[in-house]
Amino acid sequence: MKETFRWYGVKDTVSLSDIKQAGTTGVVTALHHIQNGEIWEIDEILKVKRAVEDAGLEWSFIESIPIHESIKLRKGDYLQRIENYKQSIINVAQCGIKHVCYNFMPVLDWTRTHLFWELEDGSTALRFDKVDMAVFECHIIALNGSEEAYSEEVLKKAEERFSKMTPEEKQRLEDGVLKGLPGTVDDLTIPEFKEMIAQYDGVTHQDLKANLSYFLNQVIPVAEAHGVKMAIHPDDPPFDIMGLPRIIKSEKDLEDLVNFIDSPSNGITFCTGSLGANPENDLPAMIEKFGDRIHFLHLRNVKRESDGSFYEDNHLEGSSDMYDIVKAVLKLEKRRGVSLPMRPDHGHQMLDDLKKDTIPGYSAIGRLRGLAEIRGLALGIKRSLDL
Structure with missing residues (x-):
């Protein structure tokens, strides 16, 4: 190689x-x-x-x-x-x-919910968390119909997790999904992001x-x-x-x-x-x-x-x-x-x-x-x- x-x-x-x-x-x-x-x-x-x-x-x-x-x-x-x-x-x-x-x-x-997720040895890794993704879709950006993609168990966990998140934790998740990844799209606001997604309706x-x-x-x-x-x-x-x-x-x-x-x-x-x-x-x-x-x-x-x-x-x-x-x-x-x-x-x-x-x-x-x-x-x- x-x-x-x-x-x-x-x-x-x-x-x-x-x-x-x-x-x-x-x-x-x-x-x-x-x-x-x-x-x-x-x-x-x-x-x-x-x-x-x-x-x-x-x-x-x-x-x-x-x-x-x-x-x-x-x-x-x-x-x-x-x-x-x-x-x-x-x-x-x-x-x-x-x-x-x-x-x-x-x-x-490529999409992740965590850009610096701490591992047991103290190093950090990229992570995609299904529950956090449901938090982002269903609660932070409130995307229409997003609940259909998740099981009842994941939706329940997402609702509970969102209710306990601090403003800083919500911002970290938003930044991770929308702004954190190199070589992709430009940084987007939530309205801009939802407008881009809407283009793919149907x-x-x-x-x-x-x-x-x-x-x-x-x-x-x-x-x-x-x-x-x-x-x-x-x-x-x-x-x-x-x-x-x-x-x-x-x-x-x-x-x-x-x-x-x-x-x-x-x-x-x-x-x-x-x-x-x-x-x-x-x-x-x-x-x-x-x-x-x-x-x-x-x-x-x-x-x-x-x-x-x-x-x-x-x-x-x-x-x-x-x-x-x-x-x-x-x-x-x-x-x-x-x-x-x-x-x-x-x-x-x-x-x-x-x-x-x-x-x-x-x-x-x-x-x-x-x-x-x-x-x-x-x-x-x-x-x-x-x-």
Whole structure:
């Protein structure tokens, strides 16, 4: 596996020199200052590329070129936004960058209720709490019909929890869901957020998949013509939230994806955390099944709970067997004769990073721990199986 690290640009507290010291060869980044739906111009791409290369690293994967909401809805100026996306692909290809990660999650990107949830050892982790999500939907933003998505037990717990929450706790939850996640939408107020959600009224899973298929059939031929591989990131969490359909969360969804358009440029970012939060997913089997379409790996582990809650566990712990996952990846690489870009994902905030103002899930030391664990695991598997 080609080891990479996510970098959020010059404002990131984890610098390119830090990434270099971690022993990685690649950087995963994006033009975070460009508004969703606008063209990535060549001069802006080259500024970031030069910074990465001056640090002795390679810009291995773009994560992400965001998809404008009008494209997901196939409304308004979606045709112009698609043309902008095509031009961005052409431009990154001309700059020598040939891998693009993206997602098709409506309104929100990856979502958590806790950004700094304290673990027993004193470190903090990202967490999605089903009861707190019900508090947010049913009480804080009072979303119409939100109760239908929850069991009576969860609704009862949510009502009781909300009644005991302080104003500070309510604000923390609101900020966590709406403002806390990097590389997603701009910070939103509750009225703005509800207005965006309302645009999806009546949009079914089938509708959203049809819109994704339309987008890919427009964009993938351009990507293939310029040697660019697109890799969709699964939905996180892998189930509907706030009445919004999630459509890339299971083996069947990935089957649909690869069948939308038959092209090596129509690929997958295999995120073991997003897919692993769905207990029905057999991750090693999915790696074997979709191996030829997997272009990028996010390796992390989540601990699932019975009510649908989960939190980011240590990379070698949690509900997914990382040994079987890495073994499947290494066998895939040997069969394909490739080294797939991989990055450790969503590390714990720990040690000296607890004193720093870091991006949730993206502090240096926790991800470095995850990288070291995966690196050692991969070496052991290679030596024992002669891969």
